[in-house]
Amino acid sequence: MAVILAADIGGTKTLLELTHASGELICEYEFDSQAYASFDLILEDLFNQKELHNRTVDIACFAVAGPVEGQTASVTNLPWQLDAEVLLERFAINKIILCNDFEAVAHGIPSLDDSELVTLQQGDKLEFSPKAVIGAGTGLGQALLLPEDNAWRVVATEGGHVNFAPTNSVQILLLEHLLERFSHASYEQLLSGSGLVIIYEFLRAYRQYDEPVELRQIMIDSDPAAAISLFAQQHNDPLSSEALALFIQIYGAQAGNLALNVLPRAGLYLAGGIAAKNVEQFKKPGFIDSFIAKGKMKHLVEKMPVYLILQPKVGLIGARTLAQQAI
Secondary structure (H helix, E strand, O other), X not given: OOEEEEEXXXXXXXXXXXXXXXXXXXXXXXXXXXXOOOHHHHHHHHHOOHHHOOOOEXXXXXXXXXXXXXXXXXXXXXXXXEEHHHHHHHOOEOOEEEEEHHHHHHHHHHHOOHHHEEEEEOOOOOOOOXXXXXXEOOOXXXXXXXXXXXXXXXXXXXXXXXXXXXXXXXXXXXXXXXXXXXXXXXXXXXXXXXXXXXXXXXXXXXXXXXXXXXXXXXXHHOOHHHHHHHHHHHOOOHXXXXXXXXXXXXXXXXXHHHHHHHOOOOOEEEEOHHHHHOHHHXXXXXXXXXXXXXXXXXXXXXXXXXXXXXXXXXXXXXXXXXXXXXX
């Protein structure tokens, strides 16, 4: 039976699974992406595992958090370059497919069941209409699913890099802050782990909040975005709470922009770790209020179902699905 290697390659972590073509799991590993100088070194460690000794992979699908051009790809938030031809020569793999990470997420969505989704807006679902997915994590990904011959044609995009458009006076000041600091302002700069930190630091200066000493130390010692979320949810810290609320409002606005571009009447999906780890905050009115705040088009976006994905391995599922389809 054919053996499949699927990988979800992100700026923070890389997930890999080895399965039979039927989907039966052989092994699964998680690697700290930032601990490796290249993806080749992760594969080297993987092929040194006992499950891969003297084993040839029939087909691999590598989902990359960055642009893919033919048989090459780059990771947006790491200095990694992937070349399928080079990897084929170096490792015991017969065929390699490269795809954008959100292309893989999109391919994984049809496999999700209701228990892996949280409905944020019921809408008025039309089954044979487009779907769209957006997700904030290390970066901001977006992809489209278009109905075609009783299946879905997936289109990867780099829509997370479009220019940030503020929707109120505080966001206008945030835009000015971004322009002063980076000379450019995109949605990904705000809708990502590092973006939450930028929003937090902006509000700390703008509101003149007193910062908890404990929070600052945790931000220094570990993941600062996770620390902000923790203090917003469990410590009721005003600065963290406002930062997370503003992040979610901006997220809703950009999800609404995507919805107007695609008209995903079969559903707009939120992926990525930030939403999944802050479900209760996303269920509050802030996200959907911003999502539907589209002036004359409010009535249209109110009809679009909105779902939050709980399954953290949806990208890996999609990469495996792509490999299975190519056998």
